Amino acid sequence: MLLRHARSLLFLPASNARAIAKARTLPCDMVILDLEDAVPDDAKEAAREAAVTALAEGFGDRIAAVRINVAGTPWHGMEMVAMKGSAADYVVLPKVESGRQVRDVYSVSQKPVIAMIESARGVLAAVEIAGAEGCAGLFMGNNDLRRDLGIPAGAGREGLALAMQSVVLAARAAGIAVFDGVYNRLDDLAGLEAECAAGHALGFDGKTLIHPAQVAVANGVFGPDAQALADARRLIAAATGGAERFEGRMIEAMHVEEARALVARAEAVGL
């Protein structure tokens, strides 16, 4: 599956064997084995080894990635080296604030990098980061970003809107994928659905997640729904070229391309 087609991107601590086993049973499009904030310092090395083993054992047709620790931590170097020889499809790099950080990880790990934008500096450098050699996608890191911006815990996402739109713009200008941040309230699936819909409307390709119960919600919102898919197929079949009337609205070549992209996404996710 192309990264851009992923709807549900599930984080789990690489130190949690039960979560690794569970992830292999879930309909998520991507798994991200975390070595950073979800893993305590005294478990980092064992988690790195567990991640490499889990990657070798595979995650079926799900995309598999590892979030490593940042440069300057005791684990960063070893993790980059471990990724080079691993079966990871991507390395996720947290707290990125420059294109150089992406290039450094790409040159050692030899894996395409997904950069997390989690600070004011990261947002302001998003264009440079997205355009860096080896950068395959961007994730919002909204927990850290909220704190860095001084937005109180529990506030809505209004204060993050400009940052999120800037990150989507940077990703699109570079032609790479971009994914919304995690939703912390584990038992509030209605709230998650509303946040997925808001992220979809901003242009995000999918949502990063933290719990199995969240997967179906993200798949539902970011997977094309049956009506949109049927509409796209009718549009493709009806189009003859140039501007024309289709079911009461004007369509042109770009609408046909958009409909084809939607059908390709649906096929990629097995709809």
Ligand SMILES: CC(C)(COP(=O)(O)OP(=O)(O)OC[C@H]1O[C@@H](n2cnc3c(N)ncnc32)[C@H](O)[C@@H]1OP(=O)(O)O)[C@@H](O)C(=O)NCCC(=O)NCCSC(=O)C[C@H](O)C(=O)O
């Ligand atoms: C948040 C959790 C710690 C909650 O754990 P818990 O209450 O134990 O979960 P459940 O009892 O409801 O679990 C039910 C079963 O599901 C499995 N499980 C739980 N979470 C996951 C998961 N993420 N992936 C796969 N499987 C999972 C449990 O093992 C149970 O199964 P079983 O054992 O067979 O009964 C926990 O959900 C969790 O650790 N989530 C992920 C946390 C994480 O990875 N955090 C890092 C990413 S967040 C981020 O990136 C923030 C960003 O940096 C920012 O700044 O915004």
Ligand SMILES: [Mg+2]
């Ligand atoms: Mg973070």
